[in-house]
Amino acid sequence: MKKKILSMMLVAAMTVGTLAGCGSNSGNGNSEKGTDTTADAGEEVTIQFMHMQVEQERQDVIAKLIEEFEAENPGIKVEQMPTNEDDYDTKITSLGGTGVLPAVMEFSQDQAKTSVTNDFIDLEANKEVIDGKGEDAFFDGALNVIKTEDGNDYVGVPVSGWVQGIWCNTAMLKEKGFDVPQNWDDVLEIAKAFYDPDNKQYGIALPTSESAFSEQVFSQFAISNGANVFDADGNVTIDTPEMKEALDFYKELSSYSMPGSTEVADVKDAFVNQNAPLCLYSTYILSAVQEAGFLDDVELALPNKTQQAAYGCVIVLSIASGLSDAEKAAAEKFVSFMLEKENNESWLLMAPGGIQPVLGEVAEDAAYKENEAIVPLAHLLDEVGVAFDNLKLFGCVDGKNYMVMGDVTNKGILSKMINNVVVQGSDSQTELTNAQAEVEAMLK
Incomplete structure (x- = not known):
């Protein structure tokens, strides 16, 4: 905007x-x-x-x-x-x-x-x-x-x-024999194949800072695995096996991204400068990609484990x-x-x-x-249309949108959890338990 x-x-x-x-x-x-x-x-x-x-x-x-x-x-x-x-x-x-x-x-x-x-x-x-x-x-x-x-x-x-998903540089992928990823396994395989930090090449560009951007990117992987912050009855459902699996996967995937607490500019620059074949970003990256001269080589994919999920x-x-x-x-x-x-x-x-x-x-x-x-x-346009049809957000469950989700995001509960696990090396189960308790206490 x-x-x-x-x-x-x-x-x-x-x-x-x-x-x-x-x-x-x-x-x-x-x-x-x-x-x-x-x-x-x-x-x-x-x-x-x-x-x-x-x-x-x-x-x-x-x-x-x-x-x-x-x-x-x-x-x-x-x-x-x-x-x-x-x-x-x-x-x-x-x-x-x-x-x-x-x-x-x-x-x-x-x-x-x-x-x-x-x-x-x-x-x-x-x-x-x-x-x-x-x-x-x-x-x-x-x-x-x-x-x-x-x-x-x-x-x-x-x-x-606007929608957000996995932007793919198809020319880079083809150089190593890859197609656009269809699921978690494909994404991880590509990230491993391209990771070469000594030459400033990374497998994927992801945010890991304590920010709303990290929460929204992580949410796509979590929701694609059937996890959400609330269930249809309004119960807090952060500490679940599905959320843990997504958090552990995000940590593993982030090990093939840039080091440290990465943010918006880090993710954008890595992809636009072709230091990574994949990144998670919104459609607002397209103008920068166009200026960089490889817009024709870009396609959009969505995180997919049990379902596709676009933010x-x-x-x-x-x-x-x-x-x-x-x-x-x-x-x-x-x-x-x-x-x-x-x-x-x-x-x-x-x-x-x-x-x-x-x-x-x-x-x-x-x-x-x-x-x-x-x-x-x-x-x-067709890929963006598919993304809109698969738009899924934390706090949106079975046609219900829990207004309190905005407060959860504003307090940084989930972004802190992500940063603690991915960057600080905290135990994922401990962080899930703490985040669950914090949101439950906030609701009370």
Whole structure:
């Protein structure tokens, strides 16, 4: 997302805990101006769209979309509210506490979950838009991770997203007779074959620092082995044989990565500089790979033991609670407009390659694939679509999304466990037991 294109930074922004304060939702998107938009039918309605696209060229794209929407919908005016990511959550909390939320807000799925907890979002309005488009229009995984905790509603309407998996340099793999890995065993075999630290060559690039990035990468291996932080009843399930097997495997795999507590830049640089044939990273690595000149040799694979597991972030547009009937109807029309194929493609092309389609018709659209910004990436669209269909996150189980997972991440419980085992050499069983106890104590 914009300047914060590294996946750890994105996750740090999106995995915020429960925001302080929960104010009244009786206001509307125009209260700051004192505008009464609940008047008789036919009177002009003004709504606000708050988003994180602060670069001028992106604001210009959104302005053009708004202009087209207003031309199709006389009587509705949409005002942009571009807001820097670093200030976004604080501003949402402040506006929500005083009842002046913008009618439509851009969120990551976890930011949206926090706003649902604070009663800032109209779940019914979101569902009406999704139902109007049709659930089957979206990739399954993209919808699964934006469901509410009870599994009945959606925290927002998906418009784009990014996914993370195992990026493979196929040219390097072919030099040693390897294909793209299909499972854990394949990944480990490749990592061993390429490991030559004396010549600054590594088998795979993984994060091992005490960070959210390490947690999200490890989560893919854990979930691919059937492990999760919670079960369907909300019980903590960190200390399990499946989680231990994943943690032990991650430790072994990390021994073929760069030494020490590795972070975002370490992983990215190792792959982009071709010091490793494999890395775990988000789709935001693609622009750097393109600049390095080997994008055609890159393919995406997913960790797979008992199932494939992709990590990712779904970007949603959420409709605020407390709107007048006229504002709510206008907001629903605007969000629905952003789901129309050409309009959604315009949104995606603000960050080609970084953000990816969540709508099947966009991913399959010849015009989108043939856009000059997408052509170099077109061979990856099917793989990215598969990743979205296999999007699985810690705390998301059987259609339920446990909001407390954000607090687990923010406290660094799992990332500390990973770093202690992989870098500090602690016993994996001891660390699993400690992490289990810490999360259980936090819930109490």
